[in-house]
Amino acid sequence: MEFRRGQRAGTTRISYRGYNFHRDSRYNGVIQRYVCAARTTAERCRVKLWRYGNNEPILDGRHYHNKPTINERAEVINELRRRAMTNNDAPNMIAEAVFRRFPIARAFDMTPEAARRHIY
């Protein structure tokens, strides 16, 4: 089951099958309700996720938008920072190494300049 909580403590964002959801705080009992994070964007996505206790979430609706890249982005940024902290390579070398390991970084247009900003 791909159902993971946001990495920061206290966050109400979860990721399910590549899409992100926010917890609907009005449902704070055994039944939990989540709404697609694209609900408040131009997509106005209406997809919901219902969860009863610790059971597998039930998807309610269909997304008509692409999966967000924010999760992959966070992974790439973490790796850029980790490498910058653990070796003395030049930023462009660090960025190249990370791009080789995460080819998707190019797909979402992370430029070497953007990568460098995360290193500093």
Ligand SMILES: [Zn+2]
């Ligand atoms: Zn959606």
